[in-house]
Amino acid sequence: MDGILALAADNLLSPIILFFALGVAAAFARSDLSVPEAVAKGLSIYLLFAIGFKGGASVASHGIDATLVLSLVAGVVLSFLLPVVAFGLLKGMTRLSVTDAAAVAGHYGSISIVTFVAASSVITSVGLSSEGYMVAVAAVMEAPAILSALWIIARFGKTQAEMEEGLVREILLNGSIVLLVGSFVIGWITGEEGLEMIAPFIVAPFQGVLCLFLLDMGLVAGRGLREARSVLTPGLFAFGVLMPLVGSAFGLAAGLLLGLSPGGVMLFMTLAASASYIAVPAAMRVALPEANPSIYLTLSLGVTFPFNLTLGIPIYLAVARALTGG
Amino acid sequence: MQTQKAKRVEITIEAVMEDRLTAALIKAGVTGFTILPVLGGSGRSGQWSREGQVSRAGGMVSVVCIIRPERLETLLEAAFEVVERHIGVVSVTDCEVLRAERF
Numbered sequence: 001m002d003g004i005l006a007l008a009a010d011n012l013l014s015p016i017i018l019f020f021a022l023g024v025a026a027a028f029a030r031s032d033l034s035v036p037e038a039v040a041k042g043l044s045i046y047l048l049f050a051i052g053f054k055g056g057a058s059v060a061s062h063g064i065d066a067t068l069v070l071s072l073v074a075g076v077v078l079s080f081l082l083p084v085v086a087f088g089l090l091k092g093m094t095r096l097s098v099t100d101a102a103a104v105a106g107h108y109g110s111i112s113i114v115t116f117v118a119a120s121s122v123i124t125s126v127g128l129s130s131e132g133y134m135v136a137v138a139a140v141m142e143a144p145a146i147l148s149a150l151w152i153i154a155r156f157g158k159t160q161a162e163m164e165e166g167l168v169r170e171i172l173l174n175g176s177i178v179l180l181v182g183s184f185v186i187g188w189i190t191g192e193e194g195l196e197m198i199a200p201f202i203v204a205p206f207q208g209v210l211c212l213f214l215l216d217m218g219l220v221a222g223r224g225l226r227e228a229r230s231v232l233t234p235g236l237f238a239f240g241v242l243m244p245l246v247g248s249a250f251g252l253a254a255g256l257l258l259g260l261s262p263g264g265v266m267l268f269m270t271l272a273a274s275a276s277y278i279a280v281p282a283a284m285r286v287a288l289p290e291a292n293p294s295i296y297l298t299l300s301l302g303v304t305f306p307f308n309l310t311l312g313i314p315i316y317l318a319v320a321r322a323l324t325g326g
Numbered sequence: 327m328q329t330q331k332a333k334r335v336e337i338t339i340e341a342v343m344e345d346r347l348t349a350a351l352i353k354a355g356v357t358g359f360t361i362l363p364v365l366g367g368s369g370r371s372g373q374w375s376r377e378g379q380v381s382r383a384g385g386m387v388s389v390v391c392i393i394r395p396e397r398l399e400t401l402l403e404a405a406f407e408v409v410e411r412h413i414g415v416v417s418v419t420d421c422e423v424l425r426a427e428r429f
Contacts (some may be wrong), residue, residue, distance in 0.1 A: 166346070227373055285342045289411045 007126075007314035014125075017117055017310060019211040023218020028226060035216035044114075045179060045212040050202035050209075051117050051135055052180040056187025057195035058132025064149035066316030067258055068133045071268075074254040075137040078272050082250065083109035086243055087152050093242075094235040096295070098157040102149045103284045103291030107300045108243050110276035113139050113176065114217060115308045117210060121272040122313050123263045128326060130263030138271055139181045143171045145276070146283045153288065167286055175278050206309025207271070217305070224323070225302040227325040232303070244273035244312050252319060262326025269316040274308055275300040330426035333398045334390065337405055338364060339414035341385035347408045348389065354404035358429065359391040369413070386414070392421060394429055 026033045035043075059068070070102060086105035090096055116138050123130055126128065187194065194203075203278065225232070251272030255265030277300045284291055339347055340376040344361065351359060366375035374386060393401055398418065405416060423429055 223375075282342045284339055285412075286346075289340075289413070 005316055008311055011122060011314045012310055014122075015211050016121065016214050019220040020214040020221075020309060021307070023215045023220075024222035025218075027219045027222025028144040034214070034219060040213070040216045043209055043216070045178075046209050047117055047206075047213060047249070048113065048176055048179045049183045050206055051113070052122065052183025053187035053198070053202055054195065055132040056184040056189070057191055058187075059184075060132075060188050060191035060284065062132060062135070067131070067260070068136075069266075070143075070258055071131070071133060071137050071260070074258060074268075075141045075271070075303065076144050078250055078254060079109045079111075079141040080148045081109070081287035082247055082272060083145050083148040083152060085246060085250070086239075087156075087248070090251050091242060093239050094233065096236070099288060099291045100295055102152040103288050104239075104296045104299060105152060106145050106278070106284060107275045107280045107296050108247060109141075109148055110143070110280045111141045111271045112274035112276060112300075112305060112308070113138060113180070113278075114213065115270055115274040115305060115313075116212075118309055119267055119313050119316070120316060121207065121210065122267060126317070128261070128263040128321075130148050130261055130267050134264055134267045134271075135180065137268070139177050141183070141271055142177055142276070142279050144176065146280055146287070149280075149284070150195075150287055153192065161232025164239055167283065170286075171279065171283055174277055174282075196199060201302070214309075215219050217301075219307060221301045224294075224298050231292065231295050232298055235297060237303055238274055240299045241307050244275070244304050244308055245258030245315075248273035248312070248319075249315050252316075252323070255320070256292075256323065262324040265326075266317050267325055268318060270308065270313060271314055273304075273316065276306045277301045327424065329422040329424055330429075331395060331424070332392050332421050332423045333395050333420045333429055334369045334399070334421040335401055335405070335416070336390050336419075337391075337414065337416050338367075338386055338407065339389065339409055340412055341387050343408060343412055343414075344389070346389050347405065350404045350408045351389075351391065351401065354400050356391055356393060356397070358393075359389050362390065364388050369415070373389040385401070388389050392423060392429060394426075 083105040086108040087101055090101040090104060094101070120130070248269040251269035252265060254272070255268035260268060276299060281293060281297055283298065285293060337347065346360070346361065366373070368374075380384065391401060402416070402418075409416060
């Protein structure tokens with residue numbers, strides 16, 4: 001317990017968390033501080049490119065094995081399964097309609113790549129390493145949850161979800177997924193030599209760019225919380241904190257069954273604990289326009305994301321280390 | 327200067343629906359339109375702003391078409407199919423254009 005608290009304290013005082021807190025505070029104080037839309041998009045492109053490339057280069061140097069394929073399969077299964085778990089919890093803890101609950105549940109089966117990036121940087125800072133292919137696991141976990149949410153609606157809801165042909169293509173070829181997977185493959189092909197060539201661009205400035213991106217995320221989360229406070233009932237707030245812990249338990253089980261390294265187990269926990277705020281909200285607006293976007297965006301970005309960033313990541317790290325002896 | 331009567335249709339719609347709307351317009355034979363970014367606003371579904379968007383889910387765009395009055399019904403039918411269930415506003419105003427042969 002002391003270890004978790006010490007780790008949480010260290011994590012809370014890291015630059016990335018403090019910049020996130022600055023963003024939230026600025027938004028609450030109604031400061032005019034803002035990161036222009038194009039800059040925010042540029043920063044996210046940089047982060048996806050860097051994390052994908054480094055993951056691919058790591059796989060190239062460590063080689064591939066059956067665990068890679070099994071990890072990908074486990075990621076897909078978790079992404080399909082977690083929305084069903086989330087939906088059950090939401091129906092028990094809140095009074096959300098089936099439509100809203102299904103839309104929120106879809107977010108919790110998918111992943112937050114920024115939470116993944118933050119967890120990766122914590123792993124590095126404590127001297128652990130992880131399987132490079134966890135980046136690919138992150139990519140395959142983006143989409144299945146959306147299909148799961150639509151299945152929940154078809155099974156339990158009265159609303160008709162629009163599952164058109166173009167939506168499947170949009171989900172699978174979402175810009176974030178294409179860049180992440182593309183960079184991963186290029187990193188894999190070019191290996192350590194390729195990484196060395198572009199290291200000054202993707203290694204050294206990485207933490208600074210992450211700080212700026214988290215400042216923007218803090219501003220967005222703070223504004224969302226300020227404007228949508230009315231939708232955040234105690235039950236919903238409790239779900240936003242409980243669900244990541246439940247999800248991380250599933251990620252822990254998957255990581256241990258696969259025999260991943262302590263860092264890999266921790267990343268699997270983080271992926272299963274995080275909630276999407278990029279791919280899934282866009283898909284839900286198209287497929288399930290009746291669902292209230294302020295509920296799922298506020299919950300995912302305003303509650304679960306800050307929870308994972310501040311307390312979740314140290315907890316997942318401590319549990320993964322304790323159970324793997326890492 | 328010779329001007330001709332026309333209809334100006336402005337459709338403010340969620341950014342994620344932009345491609346679907348323009349595809350429907352093109353399919354209905356409306357090949358001329360302009361897409362404008364929307365900075366922010368407020369409506370029945372609450373406030374929205376472009377600032378710090380991490381997803382297109384919260385953003386809006388405005389699609390403006392200027393057409394001959396006799397083609398208005400076709401355009402509105404095509405647009406309605408796309409915007410029916412979504413957040414947005416469709417408005418029609420009278421306007422006058424120069425070089426009518428272009429519309």
